[in-house]
Amino acid sequence: MATQHDIALTRALTGIPGPLPPSGVIHVSFPHASRFTIVGNHLAQHDGLSLTAIGIGVHIQSLPAGSRVGIKALTARFAEGETTIAAALRELETHGYLHRTRARLANGRVITRTVFCNQPGAVLRGGVVPVVGPAVRSTAPAPTLVREHVRVPEPTAVLEPRPMAETTSVPEPMPVPEPMPVPEPIPVREPIPVPEPVPVPEAPHAPVRLPPRTAPTQPRRPLPHPQALTPELRQAASALLADLRRHAEELVLSEEAVEELVPGVAAWLERDATTDAIRRALTADLPKPLKHPARLLRHRLTALLPPPLPGVHDLAQPRRAPVTPFQTCDGCERAFRSHDPGHCRDCRAQYWEAA
Template identity: 40%
Template sequence: MTEQNPSAHARPASGRRPGGVEHENHPHHDHFTVVGNHLLQHPELSLTAIGLAVHIQSLPAGAPVGIKALAGKFPEGEIRIAAALRELEEYGYLARTKERLPSGRVVTRTISRNRPRAVLAAASPPLLPAVAAAAGTAAAGTAAAATAAAGTAAAVTAAAAAALPVPDTGADPASASKAVRSPAADLLTRLRVHDSRLLLTERDVCRLAPSVTVWLERGVPATAVERTLTTGLPQEPIRHPAAFLERRLTADLPPLLPVPRPHTPGPHTPGPQTPGPRTPDPLQTCDGCERAFRAPRAGRCRDCRAGSADQVAA
């Protein structure tokens, strides 16, 4: 009596699986985009973020990928698209930076990465020859050599991680500590008092402080800046408070106050009257002592008037 294979009952005679997806693949020769499975099967990204990443990777260079531009193409709306963009930025598939043009306008520069791990690998230094030799020894032989190779590899990996470039936050450590003590940084730190979802890290405070300083330099009171950043918050959780605040600081930036123009009198507008030099009073002859003194009209001099006043008082 022969034993039957239990898998034979689970698969049809045609050799196909009873359920699941089946692929009919045909090669593409034009108008296609190569996308890695690390993105298409990402365990943390939402389907909206994955689909949006594939769409952005298929666009030509220079195509608009702002929130409003994408919301005009798809039915998800600005809130879901903004959340998906933040997901892609968190996992390295997008990099968005703010740049100020010579005209003073602030624009967003977006970089789409089809392999975020390749960026990290390019930034990592090559393994030292000692690691390669230790790995060869481990493959060749003893358990002791394998243990030594693993310890050497771990030490070099730690050294390589320490040598990786620190992400640019827009400020060096000295200016970062100064930014933490600035009024703009204090304002950003206080936002968590209004809503705990606006809790920022020290790195986020250093990155957003220059944007808040622009508001303060334009004559906006600190209380008005706080009100702009904390009023009308969404009901759902704010997963990326720094990105949320940065968008408000950029989109709601008020214009500069107009500079008052000096008043220029027209041809028929009388200008300010400038007093001319004062003309001295003419010389008069005193009626009492016949001395000369200056007065607007004839009469007595000061001494004679004073003498007459004394006689009347007596």
């Protein structure tokens, strides 16, 4: 079967007029007698549509009027998903091939009217009456337009034979031939050139700003400094920092790092923090492995800085406000607040009125 197919294809190629192209596609075309659709190159070779959109556009153009061309129907027909088909329909709608509008029927139901135009440029120009219906399928060959004018031959006189009388020898006068009517030349209309469809410019989209992959880095807090960096504080801070490697082998600092971290340790010492407390805060729960010991100590000296110790007066209990004691009224025996015993407000008002 494969050998017969190759022979048939070879015969078909030999029947193609002209030399074959050295590379690229070779067309073996046979005229269609039925079941065909005319598709313009502006759709089949559109440089702004995807291959899926071009295929769906050709498929919709080949369907008869009244066929369902929604996303669900096309998804059931083809292997592409709903997202791909919906994107292809939006491309056809953007370039003017597809129009979808909402319409309300007499019973109140809302439906979607889908209109497919095979030449969007003709609709934009106007003056062309579109044919609404299924794709035209003809079984007869298309008529060929003749652009050359047909020359009509000049009329010639046609003599009609007339029988001669047997008894007379004088011939009758010959009748004057009537001229034949000259047929009017049929005007040949030049085919109207169809320009290429004008590409509809797409609306400019706002630039999409993607969120940053990482959170913005916070500015580094400054290292705390004491109010007065005395030589005693400097010496104690330097000794504490240099002694850290005895308690944690990872905390091996250079002289430059020790000089940089001395103000932070001095600020702790100025706030009455003991050397043991500072050492525990700097050496507890070290990460494994520790790549930058100086950065870790700088962070802990800054983030874990304790507040100054409160003074003796700050720790004293606050004095309570004096409370006015209760008194018993001598007249009505009701309780009221006053520093001196006597009568309540109502009893005093009655005595004043009586006086």
